[in-house]
Amino acid sequence: MAGIExxxxxxxxxxxxxxxxxxxxxxxxxxxxxxxAKFDLPVDSExxxxxxxxxxxxxxxxxxxxxxxxxxxxxFVSTFAAAPLVPIIRDxxxxxxxxxxxxxxASVSGSIFSRLVMGAVCDLLGPRYGCAFLVMLSAPTVFCxxxxxxxxxxxAVRFMIGFSLATFVSxxxxxxxxxxxKIIGTVNGTAAGWGNMGGxxxxxxxxxxxxIIKKTGSTPFTAWRIAFFxxxxxxxxxxxxxxxxxxxxxxxxLSALQKKGEVAKDQFGRVLWYAVTNxxxxxxxxxxxxxxxxxxxTDNVIAEYFYDRFDLKLHLxxxxxxxxxxxxxxxRPFGGFAxxxxxxxxxxxxxxxxxxxxxxxxxxxxxxxxxADSLPLAVAFMIIFSIGAQAACGAxxxxxxxxxxxxLGVISGLAGxxxxxxxxxxxxxxxxxxxxxxxxGLEYMGIMIICxxxxxxxxxxPQWGSMFLPPSKKVSEEHYYxxxxxxxxxxxxxxxxxxKFAENSRSERGNRIASAPTPPNATPNYx
Amino acid sequence: xxxxxxxxxxxxxxxxxxxxxxxxxxxxxxSLEVEASVKADQVLKAGEAKITVSWKVxxxxxxxxxxxxxxxxxxxCYAPISQKDRGWRKTVDILKKDKTCQHTIVERPYSASxxxxxxxxxxxxxxxxxxxxxxxxxxxxxxxxxxQTTNAGKSTxxxxxxxxxxxxxxxxxxxxxxxxxxxISLFGFFFMEKRKAKAxx
Numbered sequence: 001m002a003g004i005e006x007x008x009x010x011x012x013x014x015x016x017x018x019x020x021x022x023x024x025x026x027x028x029x030x031x032x033x034x035x036x037a038k039f040d041l042p043v044d045s046e047x048x049x050x051x052x053x054x055x056x057x058x059x060x061x062x063x064x065x066x067x068x069x070x071x072x073x074x075x076f077v078s079t080f081a082a083a084p085l086v087p088i089i090r091d092x093x094x095x096x097x098x099x100x101x102x103x104x105x106a107s108v109s110g111s112i113f114s115r116l117v118m119g120a121v122c123d124l125l126g127p128r129y130g131c132a133f134l135v136m137l138s139a140p141t142v143f144c145x146x147x148x149x150x151x152x153x154x155x156a157v158r159f160m161i162g163f164s165l166a167t168f169v170s171x172x173x174x175x176x177x178x179x180x181x182k183i184i185g186t187v188n189g190t191a192a193g194w195g196n197m198g199g200x201x202x203x204x205x206x207x208x209x210x211x212i213i214k215k216t217g218s219t220p221f222t223a224w225r226i227a228f229f230x231x232x233x234x235x236x237x238x239x240x241x242x243x244x245x246x247x248x249x250x251x252x253x254l255s256a257l258q259k260k261g262e263v264a265k266d267q268f269g270r271v272l273w274y275a276v277t278n279x280x281x282x283x284x285x286x287x288x289x290x291x292x293x294x295x296x297x298t299d300n301v302i303a304e305y306f307y308d309r310f311d312l313k314l315h316l317x318x319x320x321x322x323x324x325x326x327x328x329x330x331x332r333p334f335g336g337f338a339x340x341x342x343x344x345x346x347x348x349x350x351x352x353x354x355x356x357x358x359x360x361x362x363x364x365x366x367x368x369x370x371x372a373d374s375l376p377l378a379v380a381f382m383i384i385f386s387i388g389a390q391a392a393c394g395a396x397x398x399x400x401x402x403x404x405x406x407x408l409g410v411i412s413g414l415a416g417x418x419x420x421x422x423x424x425x426x427x428x429x430x431x432x433x434x435x436x437x438x439x440x441g442l443e444y445m446g447i448m449i450i451c452x453x454x455x456x457x458x459x460x461x462p463q464w465g466s467m468f469l470p471p472s473k474k475v476s477e478e479h480y481y482x483x484x485x486x487x488x489x490x491x492x493x494x495x496x497x498x499x500k501f502a503e504n505s506r507s508e509r510g511n512r513i514a515s516a517p518t519p520p521n522a523t524p525n526y527x
Numbered sequence: 528x529x530x531x532x533x534x535x536x537x538x539x540x541x542x543x544x545x546x547x548x549x550x551x552x553x554x555x556x557x558s559l560e561v562e563a564s565v566k567a568d569q570v571l572k573a574g575e576a577k578i579t580v581s582w583k584v585x586x587x588x589x590x591x592x593x594x595x596x597x598x599x600x601x602x603x604c605y606a607p608i609s610q611k612d613r614g615w616r617k618t619v620d621i622l623k624k625d626k627t628c629q630h631t632i633v634e635r636p637y638s639a640s641x642x643x644x645x646x647x648x649x650x651x652x653x654x655x656x657x658x659x660x661x662x663x664x665x666x667x668x669x670x671x672x673x674x675q676t677t678n679a680g681k682s683t684x685x686x687x688x689x690x691x692x693x694x695x696x697x698x699x700x701x702x703x704x705x706x707x708x709x710x711i712s713l714f715g716f717f718f719m720e721k722r723k724a725k726a727x728x
Contacts, residue, residue, distance in 0.1 A: 087615070091653035092693050096612035129717065136713040140706030146698050219650040221693025229701070236709050243716050308615050434612045 039250065047250035048180045052187050060247050064178045067246050068171040069191040071131050071238045075164035076198025077205065078142045078231035079107055080325075082158060084203045084303035084318045085210060085224045089154070092221040099151040101432025103158045104300040108423040110162035115416060118169035126248040127174030131167055136239035138164035142232040146225035164235075168416070171195065177249055189394070193332040196390075199299040200325020205230075207303075207318035266406070266494070274484045275407035281414060283455045284400055288415040289422020290452040291359055291392035294366065294445060296423035298389075299325055301431050302382070305438045310375045320379055327386040334387075335394025347510030348402065348464035352456055355395040356467065359453040362388025367446025370439045389449075393419075402461070402505060405498040406484040464508050471509075477502035549623040550670050558588040559674025561601075563659050565686045573690045574650040580632060581643035582661050582674055595671055596637040598664040601644065602628035604675070606685045609655035622670055628660055637663060654690040 033042045033050065040058035041049040049061035056062040082089060086100060093099075114134075122130040141160040148154050172188050179187045209227040218226060275281050303321035306312050312320070335358060342350030365385035372378035396415065404411055426448065430441035460466035462475035481498040482490065489495065564579040565571065571578070580601055584593055604627045610616045618627045632646045658677040665671045677684045 090613075090615070091651075092690070094654045094690075097614060098612060132713060132716075136709045139709040143702035143706050146702050147694065149692050149694060219691065219693065221651065221691055222695060222698070225693055225698055229705070232702075232705060236705065236712075239709065239713060243713075434614060437614055 043250065044180050048178055049250075050180045050183065052179065052183050054190075059245075060250055060252070061178045063245060064174055064247075065187060065191065067238070067242050068131065068174050069194045071135050071242060072167045072171045072191065072195030073198040073201070074231070074234045074238050075135065075138070075167045076195055077202040078138070078235065079111075079158075079162050079165055080199045080202045080299045081142075081161075081206050081228060081231050082107075082145070082154075083300045084206050084314070084321060085227065086304045087307050087314060087317075088210070088220050088224045092224070093149065093151055093154055095151050095154065097434050098432050099154065100304075101427055103155045104297070104427040104431060105424045106155050106159035107162040107300065108165075108296050108420045108427070110159050111165035111168075112417050112420045112424075114163040114166035115169050115413070115420075118166040119173070119413075122170055122173045127170045127177065128242060128246045128248045131170040131174065131246075132239045132242045134164055134167055134170065135235050135242065139232050139235035139239070142228060142235060145228040165420075168192070168195065174246075174248075189333060189336060189397075193328050193394075196295070196328040196332070197326055199296070200322045200328065202231075203299075203303050203318045203321035203325060207315040211315055270489075271407045271410055274404060275410040275414065278404055278407070278411075280403045280459050281407075281411050283459055284396060284403065284411070284415050285418030286422075286452055287355070287359065287456060288393070288396050289418040289425070290449045291362065291389050291396060292416075292419030293422025293424075293426060294362070294449055295325075295386075295389050295393065296420065297426045297431065297445065298366075298386075300427060301438060301441070305442070306375075306378070309439060310378070312375075320382070323379075324382055324386045327383065328390050331387045331390035332394040335391030335396075336398050337394075338391060339395040339398030343398070343508060343510065345510055348399070348461055348508040349467060350510060351395070351399050351508075352459060352467050355392060355399060356453060356456045358388050358395055359392035359456075360388075360450055362386075362392055363446045363449030363453060364388075365446070366449055367443050370442030370444075370446060385446075392453075399459075402508060404484060405481050405501045461508075477505050477508075481505075549621040551620045552622055552625065552673075553620055555670055555673050556588045556592075557674060558585050558592065558672035559583070559661050559663065560585045561659060561661050561674040561676050563676050565659075565676075567684045568686065570687045570689055571648055573648045573652045573688055576648050576688075577645055578632070578648065578659075579643065579645045580659055580661075583642055584639075585674065588672075592671065593639070595665045596663040597666045598634065598668075599637045599642070599661055600634040600664065601632040601659065601661040603630040603632060603652065603657045603688075604628035604660045606656040606658055606677075607681055608685075609657070632659070648688055650691050652688055652690055654688065656685050656687050658685050 032045065034045050034047065037043050037047055039047065039049070039061070040056065041051045041053060041061050043049055043061075052065075053062055057066060082103070089095065090100060118130060118134070121133070125133065138161060141157060141163075144157050144160070148157055171191055175187050175191060176184055206227055209230055210223050213223040213226050214220060299321075302324055303317045306320050307314060307317040310317075335354075338354050338358065339351045342354045344350075346353070362385050365381045365388060369378060369381040369385055372381050397412075400412060400415060401408060426445055429448075430436055430444050431438065436444065457467045460469055461480065462472050463477050463480050465471040478499055481502045482495050484498065485495045559582050561580065561582045563581075564577075582599070582601070605616045610618065610627070616626050616629070619625045630649070630652050633644045658675055658681060660673060660675040662670045663672045
């Protein structure tokens with residue numbers, strides 16, 4: 001189930017956080033422990049950890065986890081660091097609403113490309129240097145913020161800082177070298193959620209730093225510039241920690257990673273083809289654009305919104321804005337859990353309904369947030385909106401692993417890019433012009449979420465059904481997953497991993513799983 | 528008699544609504560005449576330039592109401608060109624929600640004479656085009672009159688202030704140093720490890 005080392009998209013394995021086995025540890029009979037290895041955690045034959053011990057810093061597995069998610073968190077902090085300080089920056093740089101909106105779009109657009117490149121960088125240099133390079137080369141861009149003196153400079157610097165969000169890829173890649181594939185889902189899901197929290201934490205940190213610096217005697221227009229040094233230093237500190245304390249593999253040897261003979265057992269072209277021609281891929285790209293995408297957009301506008309609409313002090317607006325992003329700590333895992341729970345009774349149809357309900361709920365409360373005239377109501381609606389949107393992110397990756405086995409990595413990557421693209425588009429449409437006030441922008445964003453979530457009703461798995469249609473009796477899981485290989489490839493036996501997956505995925509039928517017979521034409525030799 | 532009652536009731540009700548929703552700018556009389564030492568289209572530097580503002584009661588408008596003036600507040604207000612595309616500086620008739628005037632020059636108890644102040648433009652005043660407005664308040668803290676240096680359409684006698692950039696040479700140098708440190712330590716480490724790996728092979 002780990003996929004072949006180096007095969008296209010294998011660096012994205014575990015990104016989903018929702019692969020069928022989801023646990024904090026995997027017991028010995030399933031994956032045998034290598035008893036000769038002297039690590040703090042039980043390891044498998046590749047010396048990947050079989051157990052996920054959250055509060056440990058043991059070298060190398062848990063240390064990697066913490067170095068990795070904190071680096072990702074740091075990049076989120078610096079990408080959204082400007083957002084809570086916009087009320088000060090807009091006066092200093094004489095920004096118009098379109099400047100602010102364009103900067104927001106720029107901050108999420110850069111990473112669409114950098115995430116695509118990052119996979120290759122990790123393959124070339126290893127995840128440790130991939131992470132260190134990105135974090136330390138983006139430190140100068142964070143320091144550049146204190147030099148900015150015009151709208152153009154502001155947009156450019158936010159664009160460059162945004163590249164650092166590609167640490168997501170290095171984070172997931174690095175952990176897949178350290179953790180067994182049976183628990184990689186939980187590990188990567190936790191890391192992704194905790195990294196995303198950075199977008200919330202920054203709304204708290206930056207106004208606080210600004211206030212402290214002002215108290216020491218700086219004028220406002222200098223204080224915010226000094227405040228940006230702190231995220232910059234965090235980049236440098238994390239980069240150095242990653243380089244000195246981190247290692248690429250459990251055994252510490254980078255060159256072994258590159259010497260692995262089993263390079264690309266699958267062809268990237270075919271993997272890409274099956275990802276792109278599966279209509280479900282595009283529906284999930286759209287959906288993720290309106291769950292993760294709106295989360296990123298809201299991170300960019302919410303502090304300024306509360307500051308302006310309710311006349312709050314900067315640090316109070318920051319605290320409220322922070323609760324939006326910090327909900328990721330629990331909301332995203334909750335979405336995945338809700339997806340798994342509904343799948344127990346209703347299978348894939350349950351997962352699709354859960355996703356639709358959570359995301360639509362998020363959209364409704366986004367709409368209500370824009371309408372709310374009083375502060376307590378606005379905060380309440382914002383919190384429910386955040387839970388809906390972030391749980392929907394988790395639930396999306398509850399379904400994506402089943403869309404394709406062969407092209408899982410590429411589809412996950414496309415969905416991720418869709419998130420950033422959705423964010424950029426939404427900010428461009430609703431938050432960049434004076435045509436709409438921010439409250440109108442939130443209302444329209446809510447309506448757009450509701451509309452763009454409707455296509456999930458079109459997602460139909462022949463073997464499991466869709467939201468409104470039952471499964472067709474003739475198609476089995478094996479049919480669906482084998483259809484991704486041509487006759488030739490089936491002859492060569494390339495589809496065996498998919499068959500194994502197909503058998504495991506029978507749980508997506510829901511209650512009827514006990515009585516599901518093995519289809520007669522499934523190849524038996526994958527046992 | 529009944530009509531009188533209705534009229535009184537309507538007036539009372541509208542006063543009530545006005546206070547419920549807040550006092551509006553359009554309900555105020557331009558009872559003050561405000562003059563400033565700044566000429567039209569002049570550019571002032573924040574942190575350095577001084578403005579002298581003086582105000583006096585305009586006899587034609589404010590007959591008899593001067594006794595209710597308890598506090599006067601003189602403010603720097605954004606001209607329409609600096610409000611364009613910037614919703615956070617919007618002019619709204621309800622004074623509680625109005626964001627036109629965000630920088631206070633002086634706020635002090637009202638007195639019939641000695642109505643002048645010399646103000647050094649603060650360093651947190653942003654780059655924009657401004658005019659000056661003074662509000663007078665009654666004992667309840669409500670606006671009861673105003674005066675401004677420009678006309679009703681806010682198009683004449685406007686001046687600009689050039690804000691501080693907030694940048695300092697020391698910040699620039701610090702940013703450059705830390706950036707250089709980051710890049711150099713990254714490549715230094717990288718090549719050092721490569722050399723070590725080659726040496727041990």
